[in-house]
Amino acid sequence: MNSTIEQQHNYQRVASAIAFLSEHQQAQPSLSALAAHVGVSESHLQRIFTEWAGVSPKQFLQFLTKQSAKRLLRTSTVMDSALACGLSGSGRLHDLMIKTERVTPGEYRNRGEGLQIYYGCCPSAFGGCFIAVNKRGVCKLAFFDTAEDEAGLLTELASEWSAAELVRDNEKAAQWYQAMFAPKPDKERQEITVLLKGSEFQMKVWEALLAIPVGEVCSYQQLAGAMGSPSSTRAVASAIARNNIAYLIPCHRVIRGTGEFSQYRWGARRKQAMLLWESGDGYRT
Structure with a gap:
């Protein structure tokens, strides 16, 4: 198999x-x-x-247990240090280097006019995986369980890039998945570019998520504080919920201050699975 x-x-x-x-x-x-x-x-x-x-x-x-989650939350100073060192624009994910690139105002307005986007689905460590890529980088990465969920993700992609040409290629999707997730020696690791499309505040939140180390978590309040906006917890939570690049932009590493894992755009159980995967050796194999 x-x-x-x-x-x-x-x-x-x-x-x-x-x-x-x-x-x-x-x-x-x-x-x-x-x-x-x-x-x-x-x-x-x-x-x-x-x-x-x-x-x-x-x-x-x-x-x-909540107490275990709360103990994890005490490591937020690690994230604070990473942000202070200027790591909010890029970060290491397993054996990958993640680079963020922003959609320009013109690209935002024309909603992808003249742009060709290849997309497809493949099996993954977290269920079905939906990947969309254009010449600038990965513009959508999501996970799903049913054919209905998959259809919904395609509808989302068509709405987000309504003027672009969408081309389905499942074989390429499988190749992209391997490029992003297959373990490789450090000398062979690739730089993956993700194309972010959102408001200035959303961009800052998504880039700040990259500073949370693998296997660690932080609360919404801690993330807001680390960004220098301690009163913007709700806005931070809203930005996290609108992240279109699952896992690579690791919004699964943010949990409630009570230690509860709360909801996740691609399923609360999947969020727990991702954190469990990262807490052990699974993500390296």
Whole structure:
């Protein structure tokens, strides 16, 4: 089986396990109960969960607690330091270098007139992956579970770039996914350009997200404070919700100050899975 497709199947099983553990956290369900819910043997679930996430189901139960999340939030000084060092415009994601580029006022007005955008779907470590790229860089990256979700993402893309020519190419989408996510030695890592389209404030928020280190989280309040706008928490949350570049612009690393993971544009369970993936060794394999 193709390794990426196998990753997607394992993600679906792990996502089901995450949902079950989240809903029954107080009962501290056993591995046997969890395996019965997912529909696989205990040994198989233990293996794929640990391989995918880098932690065991039991360790994930500890990760779920608010106190664990609150302990993670105490590391916000790391992000503050990164922002202070001028890292808000670019950052390292796994073995990638992420570079942001902004849509010009003219491009914003003409909504992509004369621009050709290639898009497509492929399996990924987090379910179905929708990718759109133009000559400037990645202009949309999203995850989905159903054909209806996929159709909705295409409608979004057509609305965001209403005057552009949209060309479907699933084979290229799979190649782009490999370029963005496949692990490589440091000397072979690529610089990925993401094309951001939004207000000046939204741009600042999205670029600030790149300063949050892999495996760390911050609260909406901490992000606003690190940007020098401590009273703009709601505006920061709104900008995060409008991010069109999932994972590469890591809005999944922002949680509520209470330690709760809250909602996520591409699904709260997927957000938990991403954080779990980054908390262990899964994102490096």
